[in-house]
Amino acid sequence: MTDFDWRDYSLETQAIRAGQRRTHEDEHSIPIFATSSYVFESAEQASLRFTGKQPGNIYSRFTNPTVSAFQQRLALMERGERCLAFSSGMAAIMAVGMALLKAGDHVVCSRSVFGNTVLTFQNYFGKFGVACDFVGLTDLSAWEAAIQPNTRFLFLETPSNPLIEIADIQALADIAHRHGCLLVVDNCFCTPVLQQPLALGADLVVQSATKFIDGHGRCVGGAVIGSEELIEKDIYPYLRTGGASMSPFNAWVFLSGLETLAIRMKAHCDNAFTLAAWLETQPGIAKVHYPGLASHAQHELARRQQSHFGAVVSFELTGGKEQAWKLIDATRMLSITANLGDVKTTITHPATTTHGRLSPEARAEAGITDGLVRVSVGLENIEDIKADLLRGF
Numbered sequence: 140m141t142d143f144d145w146r147d148y149s150l151e152t153q154a155i156r157a158g159q160r161r162t163h164e165d166e167h168s169i170p171i172f173a174t175s176s177y178v179f180e181s182a183e184q185a186s187l188r189f190t191g192k193q194p195g196n197i198y199s200r201f202t203n204p205t206v207s208a209f210q211q212r213l214a215l216m217e218r219g220e221r222c223l224a225f226s227s228g229m230a231a232i233m234a235v236g237m238a239l240l241k242a243g244d245h246v247v248c249s250r251s252v253f254g255n256t257v258l259t260f261q262n263y264f265g266k267f268g269v270a271c272d273f274v275g276l277t278d279l280s281a282w283e284a285a286i287q288p289n290t291r292f293l294f295l296e297t298p299s300n301p302l303i304e305i306a307d308i309q310a311l312a313d314i315a316h317r318h319g320c321l322l323v324v325d326n327c328f329c330t331p332v333l334q335q336p337l338a339l340g341a342d343l344v345v346q347s348a349t350k351f352i353d354g355h356g357r358c359v360g361g362a363v364i365g366s367e368e369l370i371e372k373d374i375y376p377y378l379r380t381g382g383a384s385m386s387p388f389n390a391w392v393f394l395s396g397l398e399t400l401a402i403r404m405k406a407h408c409d410n411a412f413t414l415a416a417w418l419e420t421q422p423g424i425a426k427v428h429y430p431g432l433a434s435h436a437q438h439e440l441a442r443r444q445q446s447h448f449g450a451v452v453s454f455e456l457t458g459g460k461e462q463a464w465k466l467i468d469a470t471r472m473l474s475i476t477a478n479l480g481d482v483k484t485t486i487t488h489p490a491t492t493t494h495g496r497l498s499p500e501a502r503a504e505a506g507i508t509d510g511l512v513r514v515s516v517g518l519e520n521i522e523d524i525k526a527d528l529l530r531g532f
């Protein structure tokens with residue numbers, strides 16, 4: 140199947156068929172290549188492989204056939220030229236920084252990104268002389284004003300967590316390029332099924348495969364996707380040296396996750412849309428945050444930029460923390476966990492979990508009130524999800 144050009148096929152087909160190179164055993168499913176190293180036919184071949192003059196496997200820190208299949212498949216789905224897999228989503232984000240930044244550089248990052256992403260830029264890159272400024276996700280003029288001559292890239296997540304705000308990827312890519320910097324987008328919440336930032340002008344996409352790509356909460360993994368040039372010149376040498384590689388077993392799990400990703404994402408989004416519309420009619424709820432609702436500030440942008448509105452819904456209870464905890468504790472089926480992107484619906488109280496380490500002032504500035512509850516809507520029957528939440532209303 141190496142003579143197919145999978146770029147001619149639709150995402151659903153790529154997700155199932157691309158990346159496979161059948162071996163002499165004629166297997167139908169992609170095998171797990173549990174091998175750390177590979178054997179060469181001659182000293183000359185070993186030398187050619189190591190110097191990159193001949194393509195082929197060398198060592199599983201940076202070449203493994205199961206991991207390669209996952210990389211090829213995800214690269215196509217994200218509309219990138221090349222993908223590299225990492226041991227986690229955070230390892231993928233760390234790789235982007237390690238590959239692109241040097242002392243004296245500057246990063247502009249959305250204020251509403253995954254907590255560990257903030258710590259990565261602030262504490263770890265900060266330690267080595269890289270400065271980072273944080274700006275409001277939807278404020279285009281704040282992004283532009285924060286750019287300095289030494290800014291290397293802008294970094295964002297859209298939709299954001301937990302307030303589900305939407306950034307205009309195309310507008311931010313234009314701003315970044317006008318100032319000679321790159322745009323990096325964490326596409327974990329949408330996956331390539333809902334949104335393809337590279338096609339909108341972003342330069343690199345990072346993924347946490349741990350979430351929807353696996354979809355069943357089994358494995359931790361990540362990826363960086365982009366142009367052949369950026370990946371080959373900057374990211375690949377770092378992966379080869381830094382070594383935060385994806386294991387062949389995890390790649391095999393994620394490959395099967397990709398095969399059902401398109402139908403799962405659509406089903407997640409259908410459930411989330413129904414739940415969000417229903418929540419808006421319930422008493423005791425001050426606001427529902429979901430881009431599929433006409434009441435959402437970036438509803439039109441979400442409609443333009445995403446193929447569906449996403450699987451994560453958050454809402455504010457009028458009764459503050461007490462009512463939020465009561466609601467969460469009254470559920471019997473929903474999983475009380477901060478994880479997301481699972482076939483199982485999860486519920487969490489951001490102010491005291493994921494965002495609990497922020498000062499009350501920083502939380503208020505970020506709009507995360509004590510009454511806010513976040514639900515990552517799974518694939519259980521929507522009536523059962525509603526009934527479970529009704530126990531607490």
Ligand SMILES: *Cc1c(COP(=O)(O)O)cnc(C)c1O
Nearest residue numbers: 227228229253325327347349360
């Ligand atoms: C979970 C998550 C990450 C980190 O991914 P891991 O695989 O847990 O390391 C990064 N970004 C977002 C948006 C996430 O939700």
